[in-house]
Amino acid sequence: MTLVRLRRRGRSRSGPAPRTAGFLPVLALLGLVLAAPAQARADTAFSAKVDFGTAATAPVSGYALDYGQPFGARTGAGQGSGLSYGWVGLTNSTPLDLTGNGRDRGTAEPDRLLATFVHMQLPASSAGVKTPGRWEMAVPDGTYTVTVAVGDATSVDSTHALQIENQNAVDGFVPTSASRYRTATVQAAVADGRLTISPVGGSNTKIAYVTVAPLADAAAHPEVRTVTPANTATGAAPTGSVVADLRLVGPGVDTASLTSGTVTLQESVTGAAVPAHVITSGGGDVINLSPTTALKANTRYRFTVTSGARDLDGRAFTPWTSVFTTGAGGGTGGIAFDKVATSATGKSFASVLKGPDGRLYASTLDGYIMRYAIAADGTLSGAETISTVRADATARGLPGAPNRSVIGMAFDPSSTAAAPVLWITSNTMYAGGTPNEPDWSSSIARLSGPGLTTYTEVISHLPRSVKDHETNSLAFGPDGALYVTQGANNAMGAADPTWGNRPEHLLNAAVLRLDPAKLPASGAVDVRTESPGTYDPFAADAPLTLYATGVRNAYDLVWHTNGHLYTPTNGSAAGGNTPATPTPLPAACSRRIDAATAGAYSGPTVPGITSNPVAETDYVFDVKKNRYYGHPNPARCEWVLAGGNPTSDTTPFEVTGYPVGTRPDRNLDAAGMYDAGLHASADGVVEYRGDAFGGALKGTLLVVRYSSGQDIEVFGVDAQGRLSAPTTGITGFTGFQQPLDITEDTTKGTLYVTEQGASKITLLRPRVTSAAGSAGH
Known part of the structure; x- marks a missing residue:
């Protein structure tokens, strides 16, 4: 028989890790050295609050207004001072005008912040711009506590999803008449000068507000840099592991802190916990969660690292959450x-x-x-x-x-x-x-x-x-x-x-x-x-x-x-x-x-x-x-x-x-x-x-x-001695x-x-x- 051939991946995470460009040359002792982009290690004092609505919306006190303008410097009434924010394409950084996608449900909603919103993904049947978009704000590189809310006072026709940077905040929230809104908070690291919020994974996602506050003492804590499978990835191997790349402060991960309570995998819809072994590498520079049995095919999972995970000097990790969906898996031609x-x-x-x-x-x-x-x-x-x-x-x-x-x-x-x-x-x-x-x-x-x-x-x-x-x-x-x-x-x-x-x-x-x-x-x-x-x-x-x-x-x-x-x-x-x-x-x-x-x-x-x-x-x-x-x-x-x-x-x-x-x-x-x-x-x-x-x-x-x-x-x-792509499972x-x-x-x-x-x-x-x-x- 012929072995099932899977992918052969070139370095297109190491591929899975996001690309980073724009390195600036600097002089170094032994020749030219490229300094990598800021790795979100420095603390920052920047903070902002944004209320999403229509051009006529009076934002809640203390909040700047966004009504769908393309990304750029905001100079309008109620839009703060010295801020740059707005909308870009879902898969590129081209400024995108979503003016007309804002809604104001009036004063019937007790919380005025939740009474207004902008459609990030407008249905074909609604008036406005049908092109989906991401929202971005220019911020100093650093790690932030970001709180977002989604929902609508008068309609439950959405499956809300929000990704903040490369983490998940809201995943597949389907509102009901009794539960119309979802608020979520993540600690997000920004390394490219822009905080990005995306509706990938959702349908007719409606964003109501966002607050951005500096995470105190962020530079003194290790944090997850990225994960494999990446946030929102699909087709993940049911027999694979979840591996987190880290930004370390100390010498490495404390293995004793990696427990079923500090690093978890759950079915996203049901919340059912997945039994798994959690380890680090020999070098202590990753966190690895490997399920004890194969994951379900075509199923959404949520991966979480809590502050209970620590490095060898006792420093707590900044919390992390991401989601991915498994694929169907494959046969192995009777080999067992x-x-x-x-x-x-x-x-x-x-x-x-x-x-x-x-x-x-x-x-x-x-x-x-x-x-x-x-x-x-x-x-x-x-x-x-x-x-x-x-x-x-x-x-x-x-x-x-x-x-x-x-x-x-x-x-x-x-x-x-x-x-x-x-x-x-x-x-x-x-x-x-x-x-x-x-x-x-x-x-x-x-x-x-x-x-x-x-x-x-x-x-x-x-x-x-x-x-x-x-x-x-x-x-x-x-x-x-x-x-x-x-x-x-x-x-x-x-x-x-x-x-x-x-x-x-x-x-x-x-x-x-x-x-x-x-x-x-x-x-x-x-x-x-x-x-x-x-x-x-x-x-x-x-x-x-x-x-x-x-x-x-x-x-x-x-x-x-x-x-x-x-x-x-x-x-x-x-x-x-x-x-x-x-x-x-x-x-x-x-x-x-x-x-x-x-x-x-x-x-x-x-x-x-x-x-x-x-x-x-x-x-x-x-x-x-x-x-x-x-x-x-x-x-x-x-x-x-x-x-x-x-x-x-x-x-x-x-x-x-x-x-x-x-x-x-x-x-x-x-x-x-x-x-x-x-x-x-x-x-x-x-x-x-x-x-x-x-x-x-x-x-x-x-x-x-x-x-x-x-x-x-x-x-x-x-x-000729050449290798095929590997077969797993x-x-x-x-x-x-x-x-x-x-x-x-x-x-x-x-x-x-x-x-x-x-x-x-x-x-x-x-x-x-x-x-x-x-x-x-």
Whole structure:
């Protein structure tokens, strides 16, 4: 069969996040830097009140009058002093004249503010302007408490909806004779100089009044920047998650504050609560709500973050509300897996793989290796705890000992059941809280002996971020070398406060290649590339070298049977900084990874971006030797984030914070970049090799999404190694709790998934159907 093909999205949220243009160039210490638009962090004293009615309406005392004039400076009687407001198109900023759409129901209405209004969406049967419009007011950038009212004293012929900026205020309010009005208040952040109120989602919406007041101490509170699915989005995947991008003040989100009472999802019409898991990312820079079961198809939902959510310094979040509607979902051609509980529980499981002895091995985030016997039905038993890594950390007095995070595991090709050799990566453990993990504290080691009790460090002093970017996974290639994913030290290539202002080093954000034949007979190779270290990965005898660069934070990697190396990679949340090209160019520009084919880098000059307001998507890279994959690193003379912004048209993986004309890096392998989904946290990956379902999954890539979706997505792989758009929603591949890694027992076609949020390993068995016969093993 053919897998269902869904979208392949270029960077048209990271796409879902709103576009932002008009960045102003400013001088910076290291060259030209583009300052992002104000991020609504500064407090403001601006306030206003507007009463909507007819040209003849006398506004209520203290209110300015709006009767449908196009946006502009208001100078008429009763329209205040120095204010600019009015109407624009529903989908553009062209001023729109809705004069004649105002109504005044007279003094019969007790509240004079509610007796007058303007039609934002006039029905065809009414007199006035039929073109729907949005209302805008010029305001200083900042966060405001905005109160609005909708309704009509004499008619109930509306379905009222109001969106304020990118939040929802009123959603589908259908008035009755007993309840004619609806008043709502939101805290809205303005970053483009205009407060915008839209009737999208409504029918014949009638706005009666609006008040705008500064939110006290707004700059001292974290807040939601935008969400995915975006406010008013339609066709959202029923098996997806809701992920909020944040503007942070402190170091990150306090996970303990994310509860069913502080972050909620409800059916918009009925108010029924949706059971869900609420988490943040490893970096603490998003809020993720993942329903425990699939959402209803074609149903409206309301997402809310309350002030009960807090950052690690105890600051309350500014409240947020948005709405979206699910789509119909889709079929998966009969592919289905059954989830089976195993005895592997109670540990912070990270990575998992099957050993040469036929047993399942699982590493943990605090340094254990667990080993289990695999029964004929795939279930696990006979748990053994291997504490070699922790014992070594204690013996050597390593930071945080005995805890160490073991992410990468790969058995040496020479391993046997009697003589296993397990290569691992070992990192200081980040347990959350205020981040401050030591740099240069990661390593690669071998565990050997029947019980894997002998610890031999082979590479020491790899780079380490303050949080969860570290030395991640390992995979042996067809050439016998060991390939390693090394995380970045920051968000978007330049130091930033969320990531402890730690810069990138020469080996950061890359796929590294370790040649075991070049290792010394004894002792670890110190690979610090900066003082006091002197390691040079470009040296002819260097055992650890750069294979590919710009790979921001790849958790896992897999060599496919087609000879391609694939690695899912986490893009950055919004708010990161990109580096600016300095003048003169640094010495690193003569030793770029592509220097042998393209020569020394001589330009162009690339501007930096401060606090990029748009998040990156996540990726799957088809990694080629000596190519670049979009994460800048000044230590390697790599300056351009993702696809740059080469033209005024939408281009794949573009970064709209750059001025138009900013070309991608000359070495960018755009053809090898695939979209894994915004905020996916695309982590574990495996090539499925089983014959279940008539071979329908054979050769596909199964990618675990830790965050958005908390599921497994499937990428088809064609004869040239190119990937299809991912398929999601396969039965058995959804509803996990922070899944991190995946492996296959190829003798059975079964899968094992580590669920960090549930501290367990889950078995997935191919479901045997009448159509599949015995294909499910």
